[in-house]
Amino acid sequence: MPLPLYLLAVAVFAMGTSEFMLAGLLPDIASDLDVTVGTAGALTSAFAVGMVMGAPLVAALARTWPRRATLLAFVLAFAAAHAVGAVTTSFAVLFATRVVAALANAGFLAVALTAATALVPPERKGRALAVLLSGTTVATIAGVPGGSVLGTVLGWRATFWAVAVLCLPAALGILRAIPAGVASSGATGGPVLRAELAQLTRPPLILVMLLGALVNAATFGSFTFLAPVVTGTAGLGGLWIPVALVLFGAGSFAGVTVAGRLSDRRPGLVLAVGGPLLLVGWPATAVLADDPSALLALVFVQGALSFALGSTLIARVLHEAAGAPTMAGSYATAALNIGATAGPLIAATTLDTTAGDLGPLWASGFLVATTLLLAFPFRATLAGGRRAEVLQ
Structure with a gap:
């Protein structure tokens, strides 16, 4: 894999840290700025909505800009905001x-997804995306x-400074490694914006975007509310929460890595094997959550399966959106973040039911079941073979 791909992944790492870090910082932010924790929680919603709305909007505006300058501008804007x-x-x-x-993150990811696939031959797109998403x-x-x-030791402001500083080596790498003078489309004379937006009327693209959003909703629905399961149902101490989060993250890294090697040649295999296992895994996690060893093991497995399936579906979004070279990345970004926004909201509705803290795990199982039911009639399309006639 080319060096620029790893430099883009560094920026994605900084942006991913920023997107998820507020969960542990909200009480301190609320106290420092004299607002309620509920009000401070709006910071998370603002970021998620900005990602969903910003991806297509910013990508449309930046589609004719030089790729290196665009990526650099988004990284610096992200650092300045922090x-x-x-x-x-x-x-x-x-x-x-x-x-x-959020707008800078959405714009960067939309352009970076397209740039990543342009850096490698077509048959290695899935692996390139795996490297990028590993950030x-x-x-x-x-x-x-x-x-x-860092926030606990030095205060929440130190965490914001750390994210800003982390963007600087990524910016330097982009400046030195990404070719100058190449438009975000990768070439001049690409399709007009109207033609690229028209791709959103294609059923195959709508299908894979919907499936990607559902899997991501299941992933973030349970991930967001994992802490109460660890300390409540499993009866572990608070220090085990970061352990569980690290296990989930380690699993997701393993899942993306393995899927990246298979999604180009055998996407159908990833979906056919990973989908049913993921479906069984969420209810199993709920049933076995009172056993700490089983819970922690399943957290790792579910992280791996969730990101293997999710990254493969996002790769299919880029394949199906090949007719929209400058907008494809924004379609993938929007699908990811619609799921990341909807999942926790859906999961939260289960917390006041008889399922209690385990409700989000059951909700994730329901979302995966819905995904598989929608996907089954179109498995030939998802496997990368000849598209089903009904989708034309």
Whole structure:
């Protein structure tokens, strides 16, 4: 894999850390800025909504800009938003910086997804995406727990500064390694924006975006509410929460790595094997959650299966959106973040039911079951073979 791909992954690592780190910082932020924890929670929603809405909007605006300059601008804007957030004493300003950071993240990821696949031959697109998305999985392993520790020791502002500083080597790498003068489309004279947006009317693309969103919703629905399961149902101490998060992140890294080697040649195999196992895994986690050893083992396995399946579906989004070379990355980004936004909201509705803290795990199982039921009639399309006639 080319060096620029790994430099892009460093930026994705910084952005992934920022996206998930607020879960452990909200009480301190609320106390420091004199707002309620519920109000501080709006910072998470602002980032997620900014990602969903910003991906296609920013990608459309940047589609004719030079790729290196565009990626550099987004990384620097992301760093600047965190620097401002680190020094402000106003919740309104901090909220605004989260929106700006989300837009920069969405724009960067939309262009980076396209850039990553342009750096390698067509038959290695899946592996290239695995390298890029590994930045997110490493963020869950190291960035988020590290940010939580840093915030506990030095305060939440130190975590914001750390994310800003982490962007600088990524920016330098982009400046030195990404070719200059190449438009985000990779070439001049590409399809007009209207033609690229028209790709969204194609049933195969809609299908894989929907499936990717559902799997990601299942993933983040349980991931968001994993802490109460660890300390409540399993009866472990608070220090085991970062251990569980690291195990989930390690599993996700393993899943992305393995799927990256298979999704180009055998996407159908990943979906046919990983899908049913993921479906069984979420209810199994709920049933065995009172056994700490079983819970921690299943957290690792579910992280691996979730990201293997999710990354393969996102690779299929880029394949199906080949007719939209400058917008394909934004379609994949939107699908990912629609799932990341909807999953925790759906999971939260189960917490007041008889299932209690285990409700999100059952909800994730339901979301995966829905995914498989929708996918089954179109398995030939998802396997990369001849498209089913009904999808044409």
